[in-house]
Amino acid sequence: MKIAALLVCALPFTVSCVDMKWQRYDDSQYAIALAPTDEVYRKHTEVLASWQKQGPMPPGLAAELGYYYALTGRPSEAEQCYAAEVSSHPELTVFVEVLRRFTLESPASKQAESPTNSPEVEAKKVSP
Amino acid sequence: MNQARWLLLCIIGVFASCQANRPVADYDRFYERQPKTILVLGVVNETSSAEAPAAFASTIASPLIKRGYVVLPVLPSVDLLRSEGIYEGEQITSASFKAFRDLLGADAVLQVTLHSWDTVYLVFASGVEVHMTYRLFDTETGEVLWEDTARRTVQSDSSGHPIAAIINAAVTAMAVQYVELARLANAEGLRTLPAGPVSQAYNAERERYLASEAQRKARKAEEEKRKATQQPATSTTSAP
Numbered sequence: 001m002k003i004a005a006l007l008v009c010a011l012p013f014t015v016s017c018v019d020m021k022w023q024r025y026d027d028s029q030y031a032i033a034l035a036p037t038d039e040v041y042r043k044h045t046e047v048l049a050s051w052q053k054q055g056p057m058p059p060g061l062a063a064e065l066g067y068y069y070a071l072t073g074r075p076s077e078a079e080q081c082y083a084a085e086v087s088s089h090p091e092l093t094v095f096v097e098v099l100r101r102f103t104l105e106s107p108a109s110k111q112a113e114s115p116t117n118s119p120e121v122e123a124k125k126v127s128p
Numbered sequence: 129m130n131q132a133r134w135l136l137l138c139i140i141g142v143f144a145s146c147q148a149n150r151p152v153a154d155y156d157r158f159y160e161r162q163p164k165t166i167l168v169l170g171v172v173n174e175t176s177s178a179e180a181p182a183a184f185a186s187t188i189a190s191p192l193i194k195r196g197y198v199v200l201p202v203l204p205s206v207d208l209l210r211s212e213g214i215y216e217g218e219q220i221t222s223a224s225f226k227a228f229r230d231l232l233g234a235d236a237v238l239q240v241t242l243h244s245w246d247t248v249y250l251v252f253a254s255g256v257e258v259h260m261t262y263r264l265f266d267t268e269t270g271e272v273l274w275e276d277t278a279r280r281t282v283q284s285d286s287s288g289h290p291i292a293a294i295i296n297a298a299v300t301a302m303a304v305q306y307v308e309l310a311r312l313a314n315a316e317g318l319r320t321l322p323a324g325p326v327s328q329a330y331n332a333e334r335e336r337y338l339a340s341e342a343q344r345k346a347r348k349a350e351e352e353k354r355k356a357t358q359q360p361a362t363s364t365t366s367a368p
Contacts, residue, residue: 021355022190023311024191026186026187026190026307026311027307029202029203030186030187030306030307031180032186032203033182033183033185033186033203034179034182058193058201059193059198059199059326059345060189060193060198060199060201061201063201063203063204064203064204067201067204089198090166091164091165091198092198092200092233092235093230093233094231094233095165095200095232095233095234095304098208098231099201099204099230101209102207102208102211
Protein backbone atom coordinates (compact mmCIF):
# COMPACT_ATOMS: atom_id res chain seq x y z
CA MET A 1 0.00 0.00 0.00
CA LYS A 2 2.82 2.37 0.97
CA ILE A 3 4.69 1.49 -2.22
CA ALA A 4 1.59 2.24 -4.29
CA ALA A 5 1.17 5.60 -2.54
CA LEU A 6 4.84 6.41 -3.19
CA LEU A 7 4.47 5.49 -6.85
CA VAL A 8 1.40 7.71 -7.21
CA CYS A 9 3.30 10.59 -5.57
CA ALA A 10 6.34 10.05 -7.80
CA LEU A 11 4.34 9.95 -11.07
CA PRO A 12 3.82 13.72 -11.53
CA PHE A 13 7.51 14.28 -10.74
CA THR A 14 8.58 11.74 -13.38
CA VAL A 15 6.23 13.27 -15.97
CA SER A 16 7.48 16.79 -15.24
CA CYS A 17 11.12 15.58 -15.56
CA VAL A 18 10.38 14.24 -19.05
CA ASP A 19 8.64 17.49 -20.00
CA MET A 20 11.59 19.45 -18.66
CA LYS A 21 13.95 17.43 -20.89
CA TRP A 22 11.81 18.18 -23.94
CA GLN A 23 11.65 21.85 -22.97
CA ARG A 24 15.45 22.12 -22.78
CA TYR A 25 15.72 20.22 -26.07
CA ASP A 26 13.24 22.56 -27.83
CA ASP A 27 14.94 25.69 -26.46
CA SER A 28 18.46 24.72 -27.52
CA GLN A 29 17.20 23.51 -30.91
CA TYR A 30 15.44 26.84 -31.43
CA ALA A 31 18.72 28.64 -30.72
CA ILE A 32 20.35 26.61 -33.52
CA ALA A 33 17.48 27.31 -35.91
CA LEU A 34 17.80 31.05 -35.25
CA ALA A 35 21.59 31.51 -35.33
CA PRO A 36 23.93 28.51 -35.40
CA THR A 37 27.26 29.11 -33.69
CA ASP A 38 29.85 26.95 -31.91
CA GLU A 39 28.25 27.94 -28.63
CA VAL A 40 24.68 26.86 -29.48
CA TYR A 41 25.93 23.62 -31.03
CA ARG A 42 27.79 22.85 -27.80
CA LYS A 43 24.74 23.73 -25.70
CA HIS A 44 22.48 21.41 -27.72
CA THR A 45 25.10 18.65 -27.62
CA GLU A 46 25.22 18.97 -23.81
CA VAL A 47 21.41 18.75 -23.57
CA LEU A 48 21.34 15.59 -25.70
CA ALA A 49 24.39 14.01 -23.99
CA SER A 50 22.87 14.54 -20.55
CA TRP A 51 19.64 12.91 -21.78
CA GLN A 52 21.65 9.95 -23.08
CA LYS A 53 23.39 9.51 -19.71
CA GLN A 54 20.04 9.24 -17.95
CA GLY A 55 18.80 6.25 -19.96
CA PRO A 56 17.31 5.22 -23.30
CA MET A 57 16.61 8.10 -25.67
CA PRO A 58 13.48 8.56 -27.80
CA PRO A 59 13.90 7.55 -31.47
CA GLY A 60 16.10 9.89 -33.52
CA LEU A 61 17.82 11.72 -30.67
CA ALA A 62 20.97 9.55 -30.59
CA ALA A 63 21.41 10.17 -34.33
CA GLU A 64 20.91 13.87 -33.72
CA LEU A 65 23.56 13.83 -30.98
CA GLY A 66 25.90 12.05 -33.41
CA TYR A 67 25.25 14.75 -35.99
CA TYR A 68 26.22 17.55 -33.62
CA TYR A 69 29.27 15.59 -32.37
CA ALA A 70 30.37 15.36 -35.99
CA LEU A 71 29.77 19.07 -36.56
CA THR A 72 31.83 19.96 -33.50
CA GLY A 73 34.77 17.78 -34.53
CA ARG A 74 34.14 14.63 -32.45
CA PRO A 75 33.83 11.94 -35.17
CA SER A 76 34.45 8.87 -32.98
CA GLU A 77 31.65 9.88 -30.58
CA ALA A 78 29.46 10.58 -33.62
CA GLU A 79 30.07 7.03 -34.91
CA GLN A 80 29.12 5.58 -31.51
CA CYS A 81 25.86 7.54 -31.46
CA TYR A 82 24.94 6.51 -35.01
CA ALA A 83 25.59 2.85 -34.11
CA ALA A 84 23.49 3.18 -30.94
CA GLU A 85 20.60 4.70 -32.91
CA VAL A 86 20.58 1.91 -35.51
CA SER A 87 20.80 -0.72 -32.79
CA SER A 88 17.84 0.63 -30.79
CA HIS A 89 15.71 1.91 -33.72
CA PRO A 90 16.47 -0.14 -36.86
CA GLU A 91 13.77 1.71 -38.81
CA LEU A 92 16.19 4.67 -38.89
CA THR A 93 19.02 2.67 -40.53
CA VAL A 94 18.65 4.29 -43.98
CA PHE A 95 18.52 7.80 -42.53
CA VAL A 96 21.47 7.28 -40.18
CA GLU A 97 23.60 5.93 -43.03
CA VAL A 98 22.83 9.04 -45.12
CA LEU A 99 23.60 11.26 -42.12
CA ARG A 100 26.85 9.38 -41.44
CA ARG A 101 28.00 9.82 -45.05
CA PHE A 102 26.98 13.49 -45.01
CA THR A 103 28.86 14.33 -41.83
CA LEU A 104 31.80 11.94 -41.75
CA GLU A 105 32.62 11.13 -45.37
CA SER A 106 31.73 14.22 -47.41
CA PRO A 107 34.39 16.90 -48.09
CA ALA A 108 32.26 19.34 -46.11
CA SER A 109 32.81 17.23 -43.00
CA LYS A 110 36.48 18.15 -43.03
CA GLN A 111 35.47 21.74 -42.45
CA ALA A 112 32.90 20.72 -39.87
CA GLU A 113 35.53 20.74 -37.15
CA SER A 114 35.03 24.48 -37.27
CA PRO A 115 31.22 24.68 -37.51
CA THR A 116 30.98 28.44 -37.91
CA ASN A 117 32.85 28.13 -41.22
CA SER A 118 30.91 25.16 -42.58
CA PRO A 119 28.60 25.57 -45.58
CA GLU A 120 25.64 24.42 -43.48
CA VAL A 121 26.21 27.19 -41.00
CA GLU A 122 26.59 29.75 -43.74
CA ALA A 123 23.33 28.52 -45.30
CA LYS A 124 21.54 28.77 -41.96
CA LYS A 125 22.88 32.26 -41.38
CA VAL A 126 21.31 33.35 -44.65
CA SER A 127 17.88 31.83 -43.96
CA PRO A 128 17.30 30.76 -40.35
CA MET B 129 -39.67 11.85 -10.38
CA ASN B 130 -41.19 11.24 -13.81
CA GLN B 131 -40.36 14.80 -14.89
CA ALA B 132 -36.72 14.34 -13.87
CA ARG B 133 -36.56 11.12 -15.88
CA TRP B 134 -37.99 12.86 -18.98
CA LEU B 135 -35.53 15.74 -18.57
CA LEU B 136 -32.64 13.28 -18.35
CA LEU B 137 -33.85 11.45 -21.47
CA CYS B 138 -34.13 14.77 -23.36
CA ILE B 139 -30.59 15.73 -22.38
CA ILE B 140 -29.26 12.33 -23.49
CA GLY B 141 -31.18 12.73 -26.77
CA VAL B 142 -29.67 16.14 -27.45
CA PHE B 143 -26.13 14.85 -26.78
CA ALA B 144 -26.76 11.76 -28.92
CA SER B 145 -27.95 13.87 -31.86
CA CYS B 146 -24.89 16.14 -31.52
CA GLN B 147 -22.66 13.05 -31.62
CA ALA B 148 -24.45 11.69 -34.67
CA ASN B 149 -24.13 14.98 -36.59
CA ARG B 150 -20.38 15.29 -35.94
CA PRO B 151 -18.46 14.70 -39.19
CA VAL B 152 -16.57 11.42 -39.18
CA ALA B 153 -12.84 11.73 -39.86
CA ASP B 154 -11.64 9.37 -42.57
CA TYR B 155 -8.61 7.42 -41.38
CA ASP B 156 -9.04 4.47 -43.77
CA ARG B 157 -5.92 5.31 -45.80
CA PHE B 158 -3.98 6.18 -42.67
CA TYR B 159 -4.56 2.78 -41.09
CA GLU B 160 -4.02 1.03 -44.41
CA ARG B 161 -0.59 2.63 -44.86
CA GLN B 162 0.40 2.65 -41.14
CA PRO B 163 3.09 5.37 -41.34
CA LYS B 164 5.76 4.99 -38.70
CA THR B 165 8.77 7.12 -39.68
CA ILE B 166 8.03 10.78 -40.35
CA LEU B 167 10.16 13.42 -42.05
CA VAL B 168 9.21 16.99 -41.13
CA LEU B 169 9.49 19.20 -44.21
CA GLY B 170 10.20 22.49 -42.48
CA VAL B 171 7.49 25.12 -42.18
CA VAL B 172 5.88 27.02 -45.05
CA ASN B 173 5.67 30.56 -43.74
CA GLU B 174 2.84 32.78 -44.95
CA THR B 175 3.19 35.21 -42.05
CA SER B 176 5.41 38.24 -41.58
CA SER B 177 7.01 36.69 -38.49
CA ALA B 178 10.61 35.62 -39.04
CA GLU B 179 10.90 33.71 -35.74
CA ALA B 180 7.65 31.71 -35.82
CA PRO B 181 8.73 29.10 -38.45
CA ALA B 182 11.96 28.38 -36.53
CA ALA B 183 9.99 28.05 -33.30
CA PHE B 184 7.47 25.70 -34.95
CA ALA B 185 10.17 23.52 -36.52
CA SER B 186 12.04 23.35 -33.19
CA THR B 187 9.03 22.20 -31.18
CA ILE B 188 7.29 19.75 -33.50
CA ALA B 189 9.37 16.63 -32.80
CA SER B 190 8.31 16.15 -29.18
CA PRO B 191 4.50 15.95 -29.71
CA LEU B 192 5.03 13.60 -32.68
CA ILE B 193 7.36 11.28 -30.74
CA LYS B 194 5.00 11.35 -27.76
CA ARG B 195 2.13 10.35 -30.11
CA GLY B 196 4.13 7.23 -31.07
CA TYR B 197 6.02 8.09 -34.24
CA VAL B 198 9.67 7.77 -35.19
CA VAL B 199 10.68 11.26 -36.29
CA LEU B 200 13.77 11.90 -38.39
CA PRO B 201 15.77 14.56 -36.48
CA VAL B 202 14.30 17.83 -37.73
CA LEU B 203 17.24 20.24 -38.10
CA PRO B 204 19.74 17.65 -39.41
CA SER B 205 17.06 16.67 -41.99
CA VAL B 206 16.69 20.31 -43.01
CA ASP B 207 20.50 20.51 -43.48
CA LEU B 208 20.49 17.30 -45.55
CA LEU B 209 17.69 18.55 -47.78
CA ARG B 210 19.39 21.92 -48.21
CA SER B 211 22.57 20.16 -49.29
CA GLU B 212 20.45 18.58 -52.05
CA GLY B 213 19.08 22.01 -53.01
CA ILE B 214 15.70 21.50 -51.35
CA TYR B 215 14.63 24.40 -49.17
CA GLU B 216 11.55 24.89 -47.01
CA GLY B 217 8.57 26.33 -48.80
CA GLU B 218 6.39 25.71 -51.79
CA GLN B 219 9.01 24.01 -53.97
CA ILE B 220 9.10 20.98 -51.65
CA THR B 221 5.44 20.18 -52.31
CA SER B 222 6.19 19.56 -55.97
CA ALA B 223 9.14 17.27 -55.23
CA SER B 224 8.68 13.56 -55.60
CA PHE B 225 7.61 12.13 -52.26
CA LYS B 226 8.98 8.75 -53.25
CA ALA B 227 12.51 10.15 -53.10
CA PHE B 228 12.05 10.80 -49.38
CA ARG B 229 11.19 7.13 -48.90
CA ASP B 230 14.01 5.79 -51.06
CA LEU B 231 16.74 8.15 -49.91
CA LEU B 232 15.85 8.77 -46.26
CA GLY B 233 13.58 5.85 -45.35
CA ALA B 234 10.60 8.05 -44.44
CA ASP B 235 7.12 6.46 -44.57
CA ALA B 236 5.45 9.86 -44.52
CA VAL B 237 6.30 13.54 -44.67
CA LEU B 238 4.67 16.21 -42.57
CA GLN B 239 4.28 19.70 -43.89
CA VAL B 240 3.20 22.57 -41.68
CA THR B 241 1.86 25.77 -43.22
CA LEU B 242 1.68 28.78 -40.98
CA HIS B 243 -1.06 31.07 -42.32
CA SER B 244 -1.13 33.63 -39.54
CA TRP B 245 0.56 34.29 -36.21
CA ASP B 246 -0.83 37.29 -34.41
CA THR B 247 0.45 38.22 -31.00
CA VAL B 248 -2.21 38.86 -28.37
CA TYR B 249 -1.23 41.24 -25.59
CA LEU B 250 -2.67 40.18 -22.26
CA VAL B 251 -1.99 41.47 -18.77
CA PHE B 252 -1.02 38.23 -17.04
CA ALA B 253 0.11 36.11 -19.96
CA SER B 254 1.26 36.29 -23.53
CA GLY B 255 -0.52 34.61 -26.37
CA VAL B 256 -0.99 34.23 -30.09
CA GLU B 257 -3.84 33.58 -32.44
CA VAL B 258 -2.46 31.06 -34.85
CA HIS B 259 -3.91 29.67 -38.08
CA MET B 260 -2.06 26.62 -39.31
CA THR B 261 -2.44 23.57 -41.53
CA TYR B 262 -0.76 20.21 -40.96
CA ARG B 263 -0.63 17.69 -43.82
CA LEU B 264 0.79 14.20 -43.59
CA PHE B 265 1.66 12.75 -47.01
CA ASP B 266 2.33 9.12 -47.80
CA THR B 267 5.75 8.88 -49.48
CA GLU B 268 4.74 5.83 -51.53
CA THR B 269 1.61 7.30 -53.15
CA GLY B 270 1.78 11.04 -52.38
CA GLU B 271 -1.73 10.83 -50.86
CA VAL B 272 -2.74 12.91 -47.85
CA LEU B 273 -3.08 10.50 -44.92
CA TRP B 274 -4.16 13.08 -42.35
CA GLU B 275 -4.68 16.79 -42.23
CA ASP B 276 -5.93 19.38 -39.84
CA THR B 277 -6.50 23.07 -40.39
CA ALA B 278 -7.25 25.10 -37.36
CA ARG B 279 -7.38 28.56 -35.90
CA ARG B 280 -6.42 28.41 -32.28
CA THR B 281 -5.53 30.84 -29.57
CA VAL B 282 -2.78 29.67 -27.27
CA GLN B 283 -1.39 31.50 -24.29
CA SER B 284 1.45 30.82 -21.91
CA ASP B 285 0.11 30.52 -18.39
CA SER B 286 1.75 32.54 -15.65
CA SER B 287 -1.08 32.43 -13.14
CA GLY B 288 0.09 32.09 -9.57
CA HIS B 289 3.40 33.81 -10.30
CA PRO B 290 2.75 37.56 -10.05
CA ILE B 291 6.34 38.60 -10.79
CA ALA B 292 6.59 36.16 -13.68
CA ALA B 293 3.30 37.55 -14.98
CA ILE B 294 4.63 41.10 -15.07
CA ILE B 295 7.84 39.99 -16.78
CA ASN B 296 5.80 37.84 -19.16
CA ALA B 297 3.63 40.75 -20.26
CA ALA B 298 6.68 42.95 -20.71
CA VAL B 299 8.70 40.53 -22.82
CA THR B 300 5.96 39.07 -24.98
CA ALA B 301 7.97 39.24 -28.18
CA MET B 302 11.11 37.64 -26.74
CA ALA B 303 12.50 34.36 -28.02
CA VAL B 304 11.50 32.19 -25.07
CA GLN B 305 7.87 33.20 -25.53
CA TYR B 306 7.92 32.19 -29.18
CA VAL B 307 9.16 28.70 -28.30
CA GLU B 308 6.62 28.25 -25.52
CA LEU B 309 3.73 29.42 -27.70
CA ALA B 310 4.84 27.31 -30.67
CA ARG B 311 5.10 24.30 -28.33
CA LEU B 312 1.51 24.82 -27.21
CA ALA B 313 0.28 25.44 -30.77
CA ASN B 314 1.95 22.26 -32.06
CA ALA B 315 0.55 20.19 -29.20
CA GLU B 316 -2.92 21.57 -29.99
CA GLY B 317 -2.58 21.23 -33.76
CA LEU B 318 -1.49 17.57 -33.64
CA ARG B 319 -4.29 16.57 -31.26
CA THR B 320 -6.38 14.91 -34.00
CA LEU B 321 -3.45 12.90 -35.38
CA PRO B 322 -4.09 9.22 -34.49
CA ALA B 323 -1.62 7.50 -32.17
CA GLY B 324 1.40 6.17 -34.06
CA PRO B 325 2.55 2.53 -34.32
CA VAL B 326 5.12 2.93 -31.51
CA SER B 327 2.41 4.04 -29.07
CA GLN B 328 0.69 1.54 -26.80
CA ALA B 329 -2.61 3.23 -27.71
CA TYR B 330 -2.16 2.49 -31.42
CA ASN B 331 -3.88 -0.91 -31.57
CA ALA B 332 -6.77 0.12 -29.34
CA GLU B 333 -7.41 3.32 -31.36
CA ARG B 334 -7.17 1.39 -34.62
CA GLU B 335 -9.59 -1.32 -33.47
CA ARG B 336 -12.05 1.31 -32.21
CA TYR B 337 -11.91 3.19 -35.50
CA LEU B 338 -12.32 0.06 -37.65
CA ALA B 339 -15.26 -1.14 -35.53
CA SER B 340 -17.04 2.22 -35.74
CA GLU B 341 -16.40 2.37 -39.50
CA ALA B 342 -17.84 -1.14 -39.96
CA GLN B 343 -20.95 -0.10 -38.01
CA ARG B 344 -21.30 3.11 -40.03
CA LYS B 345 -20.96 1.25 -43.35
CA ALA B 346 -23.49 -1.37 -42.24
CA ARG B 347 -25.98 1.37 -41.26
CA LYS B 348 -25.45 3.13 -44.60
CA ALA B 349 -25.96 -0.09 -46.55
CA GLU B 350 -29.15 -0.80 -44.60
CA GLU B 351 -30.45 2.70 -45.27
CA GLU B 352 -29.71 2.41 -49.00
CA LYS B 353 -31.46 -0.95 -49.08
CA ARG B 354 -34.48 0.54 -47.33
CA LYS B 355 -34.57 3.47 -49.78
CA ALA B 356 -34.31 1.08 -52.72
CA THR B 357 -37.28 -0.95 -51.50
CA GLN B 358 -39.33 2.24 -50.91
CA GLN B 359 -38.47 3.73 -54.31
CA PRO B 360 -40.71 1.49 -56.55
CA ALA B 361 -43.66 1.94 -54.20
CA THR B 362 -43.30 5.76 -54.35
CA SER B 363 -42.90 5.79 -58.13
CA THR B 364 -46.05 3.68 -58.63
CA THR B 365 -48.17 5.94 -56.42
CA SER B 366 -46.91 9.13 -58.10
CA ALA B 367 -47.44 7.73 -61.62
CA PRO B 368 -50.46 9.23 -63.47
